[in-house]
Amino acid sequence: MMRFLLLFSRQGKLRLQKWYTPLSEREKKKIIRDMTTMVLARQPRTCNFLHWKDLKIIYKRYASLYFCLGVESEENELLGLEVIHRYVELLDKYFGNVCELDIIFNFEKAYFILDEFLMSGEIQETSKQTINRCIENSDMLQEDYNNEWYEVELFG
Numbered sequence: 001m002m003r004f005l006l007l008f009s010r011q012g013k014l015r016l017q018k019w020y021t022p023l024s025e026r027e028k029k030k031i032i033r034d035m036t037t038m039v040l041a042r043q044p045r046t047c048n049f050l051h052w053k054d055l056k057i058i059y060k061r062y063a064s065l066y067f068c069l070g071v072e073s074e075e076n077e078l079l080g081l082e083v084i085h086r087y088v089e090l091l092d093k094y095f096g097n098v099c100e101l102d103i104i105f106n107f108e109k110a111y112f113i114l115d116e117f118l119m120s121g122e123i124q125e126t127s128k129q130t131i132n133r134c135i136e137n138s139d140m141l142q143e144d145y146n147n148e149w150y151e152v153e154l155f156g
Helices: 025-041 077-095 100-105 107-117 128-155
Strands: 002-009 014-019 049-052 055-062 065-072
Touching: 002 025, 002 077, 014 025, 014 100, 014 107, 025 049, 025 055, 025 065, 055 077, 065 077, 077 100, 077 107, 077 128, 100 107, 107 128
Parallel strands: none
Antiparallel strands: 002 014, 002 065, 049 055, 055 065
16 A cells, blocks of 8 residues: 655655655655655665665656655555556646646646546556546536636626
8 A cells, every 4th residue: 555655856846745644744744854855865777666664665757756655565666666657657648748847837637637546545547548538527527617607707
């Protein structure tokens, strides 16, 4: 089971965080600080797995973002890398070659995509097509709602 997913920049700025176990704000801040410090200090060609306390930390860098996953110690590291990669593929499909600015300015969509893929620290849906269809349906519903609201405002 996953405990958390963090996205942060090369400068250590947190861009997205998802917690799958209840923690206090103080504990979260300490984990964020520890993860950014440990991952950013590692050499580029080193292994993408490390042990921290009772967890395995799995991370991968895509462009200027680090995707960092904290999982139980008995979990498969390669599955963790696959989870990260699948999330990046979903973001790429939606944003068209996702970048850090897409996450910053559309963070609600990044969280929505993550929630369609993962739930409670477990993979909810493995099919990219199914997830993309759900995202498209959500966008159409949002667009319909915005158009209806605009018409009500315009025509009373």
